[in-house]
Amino acid sequence: MNCAECPVRDAAECHALHQQDPEAFAVLARARVTAPAASLILRAGESASRVFTLYEGWAFRFTLMSDGRRQILGFLLPGDMISLRGLFRRMTFSVQALSDVRLCAFDAEDFREAIKSSPLRERLVQRLILDAAAADAQVAVLGRRTALQRIVHLILDLDGRLKNRGLAGGDDDDMELPLRQNHIGDALGLSRVHVSRTLAVLRDRGAIALGRSGIVLNDRATLRGLAGEVF
Amino acid sequence: MNCAECPVRDAAECHALHQQDPEAFAVLARARVTAPAASLILRAGESASRVFTLYEGWAFRFTLMSDGRRQILGFLLPGDMISLRGLFRRMTFSVQALSDVRLCAFDAEDFREAIKSSPLRERLVQRLILDAAAADAQVAVLGRRTALQRIVHLILDLDGRLKNRGLAGGDDDDMELPLRQNHIGDALGLSRVHVSRTLAVLRDRGAIALGRSGIVLNDRATLRGLAGEVF
DNA sequence: CGGTCGATTGATGGTGCTCAACTCGTGTGG
């Protein structure tokens, strides 16, 4: 069982780790785990005993507010590491499967040992920095963007990440994102009703289509024009 | 010149690094630098040639949006590291002095060398994780909180951080935060006008006073009641 | 066939933005 089996390309963490230090990576004990859609993969407050990379399917990180509302902190795509921070500290967020998922699971103790003297460690520091930068960017989006811009930004961001992994086609290909409007609202600080209305605007302008199981991108140029940012 | 001179107590990064590995830390070349209020300390896009810890005064991290608006990502207090991420990647944000500041400056190359085989490195990884978690928390605040709650949260957060460093007194002591309403708005995604109105509400309820040079906390119990979170 | 989940649409109202005028304190140059 080898991570090279993952249908995930260059930019994905799982693959990148393997490239970085094939020997150290190869020696790690790992298991393949599956989890059904909507199941909890990790709970806030735990110190993770296993580290996961997402092999197939989508998931999301979230916290629950004291009033019971949910804030989604980010979406996890095939190739992403799920619980890197859990190696060093208790988790501050929970992770839930969005679709049925398959995971590579590494024993946390093994993993910590493996990175003590390995370029893997450098790679993981880079990943922590990228995570922090992504969270900063999300702060800017929530602080300064309208509902329309937030949604367009999210769609293009996900599309771009998928494209980096070879999981989405070129500019002319349609791409379906398996998100419920519920999730979009919880990620962007919007009500479900307003997400519905805003998506309707995008559909009426021809930028997207609303399929049975998610949003279909079919005019990225229009979306980029609406984003108000460089994409 | 030694970081132990800093008027900063246990929880501050500068001091904690020193405790973690006094020898490695003591050998680092360092210089004391001053910068006037409003001066730029670091620019987004640079790869930092020096690492700073904030010795005295306040600063903030920010990015500029394409429309020219500013999003403040966080405030930096005495004892905070300023450019840790700049050791490994180009900066994704700029840093500006809020007041006159004094900095400890370390050469980045020296610093990278020093942490290669030192418990300092472990400490810095912890710091990166805490930074990422703080950014996640800010996403939740901006996504789910009203203007009043955001402002109360910011005030209590800053007060708590200062208290951890011995830079603020107990619950009965007044504490003045040297923030312009401008900064509060840019940090919390609110207009300056609305910040003014919201602070007026807090003042009328007796939770704060508005001094000439900042906000004065004088009733933390009332503030905690308004925060809608555990503090 | 009833039940549930996700999405849509309408009506209504509140939170917070924008524009504008004004105050107050401070610094600056004639």
Place this chain on the structure above:
DNA sequence: CCACACGAGTTGAGCACCATCAATCGACCG
């Protein structure tokens, strides 16, 4: 010393954006 500009804050009026509540609808499923 005064006039003036300037930055920061305050206050009012009007409105845009988005939340909330409620009703409905289609798809899917046991």
